[in-house]
Amino acid sequence: MVKVEDRLLKLTNLDKVLYPELGFTKGEVIDYYTRISAVMLPHLKDRPVTLRRYPNGVDGTSFYEKNVPQHAPDWVRTVRIETPGSSRGNDYADFVMVDDLPTLVWLANLAALELHVPQWTSGPRGGRRDPDLLVFDLDPGAPATVVECSRVAVRLRAALEDDGVDAWAKTSGSKGMQVYASAPVGDTSAYAKELAQRLAKETPREVVSTMAKAARTGKVFIDWSQNSQAKTTVAPYSLRARERPSVSTPVTWDEVEECRSPDDLVFLADEVLDRVNSLGDLFGA
Secondary structure (H helix, E strand, O other), X not given: XXXXXXXXXXOOXXXXXEEOOOOEEHHHHHHHHHHHHHHHHHHHOOOEEEEEXXXXXXXXXXXXXXXXXXXXXXXXXXXXXXXXXXXXXXXXXXXXXXXXXXXXXXXXHXXXXXXXXXXXXXXXXXXXXXXXXXXXXXXXXXXXOHHHHHHHHHXXXXXXXXXXXXXXXXXXXXXXXXXXXXXXXXXXXXXXXXXXHXXXXXXXXXXXOOOOHHHOOOOEEEEHHHHOOOOOEEOOOXXXXXXXOEEOOEEOHHHHHOOOOHHHHOOEHHHHHHHHHHHOOOOOO
């Protein structure tokens, strides 16, 4: 039993290895989320969280969870959101709202390694506010890598700036990266689609904006569909379930422009903590 702020939590199996390649344990996962919470929590505020849990580590079976896990403490805030078209036939789900450190630690103890959030926030009584973020998810089709994603990200930034919109970037923590901006007025999904199609038309050998995986070989897929109200994107500073405890990490545009190797934009948990200590929160900067 540990006291986290004003809440008492029971932490279990702290020595259980969740990332076998580095022997990274559940205790270390909890420690990471505790130490990163000051910069992470503002980006989770008022956003219903979809969990991806790995109870037996990254090599084991995982599952997505929208509904609040059973036996949640009564102090965990939830919000009921309509989920039309759910694969399970549910019309709504009770999402966890990660408002504070105790809730974040509680989720880490459940081996919820990945936290995914929408581009909109929840208002009173579960109402969806208009999107406040615009996102482009850049997914490289082998043999393309995050290096090629970086080139496309720079072009996206320029196109957004031409429209008077500032942009910032983060790694996905997996193979690619994401470019964000404050949501422009109007239909963000339509705007994102038009911009992705424009870049694909300009450089069809490098960029694709269609979903078909067969079309992505050696190219960067600009996934504009992440702006749909039903979609989520991995949250800033979330761990990812890769071989090592990599993190979806905010980066500077200098780092994006200087990327020459995939390893240039891979950051593990301890490295991200060091970055935040020296650079602060780069997300939105």
